[in-house]
Amino acid sequence: MRLGRAGEGLLHPAALASVAVLLLNDHWAKRAYPGFATGKLSDFAGLIFTPLLLDAWIELGLRQAGRYRGPSPRRLRALAVLTGLVFALAKTWPPANIAVAWAMGLVRLPLDAGLALALGRGLPALGPVALVRDPSDLLALPSLGLALWVGRRR
Template identity: 50%
Template sequence: MDAPKPVAGSALLHPLVSLAVGVLLLNDHVFKACWPSWWTGKLSDVAGLAFFPLLLQASWEHAEAMARRSVRPSRGVLLACVLLTGVCFAATKLSPVAGNVWQWALGGLQWPLHALRAVTAGNMAPAVRPVAHTLDPTDLFTLPALLTALAVGWRRAGAG
């Protein structure tokens, strides 16, 4: 029996991607608070690098599906997403300017949830605030986690 044809964003349903997202959420909201150390920071990096390129690819595929109504997983798009993720990740770990952009961008993305929580509690919506971020060149040792996204996406593109 043939495997089902991939649909836009279906790489995000792979068990390794689900595991990476689960680890990232647990680590950032439980482990870092209970056991703050160097390894919880590295664990977040590994988990994020394992799934983020596939999130970018899924976004691309959904945009294509809306425009053309037909999507076929592309290894070229996958490679571009992996490379973009790696370059941006490295920049945020090495460059104060890129790190600052990252702090404010992620703070902006998190703001709607903070505002909703405040407003539902009867308080004023807070201002957008940057997230905490540390420049750490040793985080570059986690870049091989990109191979997880590459493997999942490569196999999926071959099945399409």
């Protein structure tokens, strides 16, 4: 059995496709074709990508510390459960929605700042992302299974 490289789960076609869907849907399709499908598409893609991203960050940290021993299905399962729980709370409970919107704004800030600098714009301010509280988004929770499938394929 081959030892998986740290962070390689993000290179799986399902992970790459989910990033492409997030970018296209959030920056174009939702405006061009507003409706139920575009409203849910990012939820499905985000639930596939998020546990894989968190797992890659942990793997890369372990590698940096000299403690990486290969992919951990158990860790990925725990991250998928955590992702699902935070998502469910953010979509149904106003305090969690606000907290997650601010946390996502903080995580996005370095990316937004890099883009602004590359385009010659001023640096963006820290602020929450737009995160709609919609319990019907819980329909996307089964897509966490695809993240787990990617982990098993490693």
